[in-house]
Amino acid sequence: MKSSAYSGAERILDPMDDLYRDYILEHYRRPHNFGVLDTPTASYEGSNPLCGDRITMMLGVSDGVVRDVAFTGRGCAISQASASLLTDEIKGKTVEEVEKMTPDDLLDLIGIDISPARLKCALLSLDTVAHALADMASKQDGAEPGPG
């Protein structure tokens, strides 16, 4: 967890707007990479049942690189903006690099202080990507039994 999660209050100038900055709302209203891939190599639907946030991540991976990425979903501004930012970030990265991403990396990317109650919203996108990659890895293990 980010240590500064609750420490943002003192440096907020406009308290109404610190969390809902223009770029966050912009990503929420017009999310990047929103849509579906026809033949994703990795796909996973993640949700926070408590909030009703829902994100489906689709990745197109070849030669160990995330060539394409898309997501659909519904939920709060934080969860959807986070997914939009994350998809921009991971496109072109290697699977290994994406798998190494930590919650702190994503929170830095989002760039706002997230209160503990909203961490789940913010981190759903990364959690969903991780699940998608893990699913892909386990399927590959199953599909390629032993040296061929």
Place this chain on the structure above:
Amino acid sequence: MADTATHAAESSPAPAMTHATHAATPAASPSASARPAPARIDPYRLRTDFPILATANRFGKPLIYLDSAATSLKPRAVIDAVDAYNAEYSSNIHRGIYEIAERATAAYEAARASIARLINAREAAEIVFVRNATEAINLVAYSWGRRNIGRGDTIVLTEMEHHANLVPWQVLVQEKDGDLEFVPITDDGLLQLEVYEALLHLRPKLVAFTHVSNMLGTINPVRELTEMAHAAGALVLIDGAQAAPHAPVDVQAIGADFYVFSGHKMLGPTGSGALWGRRELLEAMPPFMAGGDMIREVHLRRSDWNEIPYKFEAGTPDISAQIGMGAAAEYLMGIGLDGVQAHEQELTRYAMETLRREVPGIEIYGPEAEARGGVVSFNLPGIHPHDVAQILDRSGICIRAGHHCTMPLHERFDLAATARASFNVYSIPGEIDALAVGLREVVRIFGR
């Protein structure tokens, strides 16, 4: 409106608000001609009883607490009662042969008597102390349910139940191979009574429903529902968590078999709650939990149970919390539950009118104000309730956002989540005005 919102923050009487409060008075009670109008409560004076209302948030904004359906604030009388136990006579109950222990036992049993009076139970022994309404329902499901529900037996619930009055029954029928049936609700959030009647032809063993919905605010016709259930041979459990703190409740007049409620929603401490059951039912039920205090005689291989209600109160309970719940019951009876009900109904009507007028596009769920308790669930178009609540928090406004432990009910209305404002004796119109201002700000931020 900004002006009235400022007044709301103060705990001193605000003339503008008083005027607004009184505006809706004449139509307050439909049976006004049959009985005297309820004594009015003065929320501005009552607010001074709640120390937390004098606090401010991290931006210096005064607390505007609109989440009383989740848990209520605590008046000084309750805080003092809890403190007095801890500071002056902290000791176990039903055991010690010394002064402070006797005082603790007396206070604990006096609380039971107060709570019995609050719901007009026939006798205090019919009040079982539990941690909350959830535990009370679990107690009935485990103790009565495991003895009385068998293969093929039916329990009738409604689509508007809190998870607390749903999941324990799911667990029970899964274990016993029984069936659950549900009374559906109309788009206005009312129970479909003709379906209920049809379901009763299945001869259910038990019917369990909420008195007041914690999401829609619907006040169910509990007396009628109970009579119909009894005519079909079913027992009746009523979840009174959202009712007992807000209106006069008379379990004998309702005719129910079990009635459950939480202390922390009725101005009492967390960790306190009550199960009321008819004596003959409680006496026939086996203990829920076993241990100390619930036994008369213990031998190595068998024990005899204590009399009710102690049979159901194994181990040292949350003594100070139950004493606090008793203080809360006394506080509520002192100000008068008729007045509480009238106040909250008036406030709910004011909230629905104000929000619909001031907040463009707001959608409010549930019945009109006449048929609901002090709960208003709503959504703003295209904005997730969590974002709504988060932005309101900056203004010191506390509302609930989520599914309020009623996921099936949200599914019924095809909603992922809702925002909810809920009221109590200390709630005032100015707080609703502040909410309306806050919601307009949410719309502005998301619309820019």
